[in-house]
Amino acid sequence: MSDQTTPSEPAALYEKRGNVALITLNRPRALNAVNGALATAVGNHLEAANNDDDVRVVVITGAGRAFCAGADLKALAAGEDTSAEGHPEWGFAGYVQHWSAKPTIAAVNGFALGGGTELVLASDLAVVDEEAKLGLPEVKRGLFAAAGGVIRMQQQIPRKVALELALTGEPITAAQGKELGLVNRVAPAGTALEVALELAEIIAANAPVAVRESKAMIHRTANSPDWEDAAWDANRNALKVVFTSEDAMEGPRAFAEKRQPVWKGR
Structure with a gap:
């Protein structure tokens, strides 16, 4: 061996x-x-x-x-x-x-x-x-x-x-x-x-859902022209996932309340 x-x-x-x-x-x-x-x-x-x-x-x-x-x-x-x-x-x-x-x-x-x-x-x-x-x-x-x-x-x-x-x-x-x-x-x-x-x-320290979708989008569209429909379709899907998450509500709320956000990853 x-x-x-x-x-x-x-x-x-x-x-x-x-x-x-x-x-x-x-x-x-x-x-x-x-x-x-x-x-x-x-x-x-x-x-x-x-x-x-x-x-x-x-x-x-x-x-x-x-x-x-x-x-x-x-x-x-x-x-x-x-x-x-x-x-x-x-x-x-x-x-x-x-x-x-x-x-x-x-x-x-x-x-x-x-x-x-x-x-x-x-x-x-x-x-x-x-x-x-x-x-x-x-x-x-x-x-x-x-x-x-x-x-x-x-x-x-x-x-x-x-x-x-x-x-x-x-x-x-x-x-x-x-x-x-x-x-x-x-x-x-x-x-x-x-x-x-x-x-x-x-x-x-950042919002897990936003980080995950940002990574996925960069990899998914790495070789796509910025005018390609498939890239923008993927962008819209990621937008929906991120902006409907609990973390998307927590981020602005924490900012307004002048405190650190508590991310839930969902």
């Missing part, structure tokens, strides 16, 4: 901090490389967060000095299934094709080339340690970024830049990622999780 965790050391950890769920990849000795156990644990934890009304934001990070080193090549060489048990549709790490209505934030604490970058691309927001690097080096090994890397990279940064990254396999720094719009915040060394949790708390 290639797994470098023991039965007492789960491949991924789950913790709730107020309204924020924290998922930690927990194979530090393997640089959090993804095997079946890790993918299953991450997928199950994300599903738990999705189904918990108290959770408003999800943060994913890595234990040790790496965020994620990609697929566990030893597991693959041994013929092991590295997908989430019972849920191959969740994709790489049980995450990259696993939709969450809650905002997701990648807290990139270290090494994140290849599959680690694909986890970043699959997240809504990214906070990256100033010393970490992002990139898709798969072509240097005769492979390609099949866990969404070549799909999402060109959706999130200029296409010619995406092509250069995908075709050369060369990495970029956190600062370069921020300049390109791939990274939201560059964190001082060793503070990526702290900064990500601060960002999560800002989001979690």
Whole structure:
């Protein structure tokens, strides 16, 4: 077996901090490389967060000095299934094709080339340690970024830049990622999780229904012309959901009463 965790050391950890769920990849000795156990644990934890009304934001990070080193090549060489048990549709790490209505934030604490970058691309927001690097080096090994890397990279940064990254396999720094719009915040060394949790708390303080529908609309219409009927139909549907919610009444009421709103998430 290639797994470098023991039965007492789960491949991924789950913790709730107020309204924020924290998922930690927990194979530090393997640089959090993804095997079946890790993918299953991450997928199950994300599903738990999705189904918990108290959770408003999800943060994913890595234990040790790496965020994620990609697929566990030893597991693959041994013929092991590295997908989430019972849920191959969740994709790489049980995450990259696993939709969450809650905002997701990648807290990139270290090494994140290849599959680690694909986890970043699959997240809504990214906070990256100033010393970490992002990139898709798969072509240097005769492979390609099949866990969404070549799909999402060109959706999130200029296409010619995406092509250069995908075709050369060369990495970029956190600062370069921020300049390109791939990274939201560059964190001082060793503070990526702290900064990500601060960002999560800002989001979690907002109305859950409004946040959920805002995220869904942005993703749903990302590649739609702003005059397309389908985009405006989706906008009207989201408007109805948000403006008929209890939170939509609570927000203005709290403002008028000069107090903090108490969100119910409905």
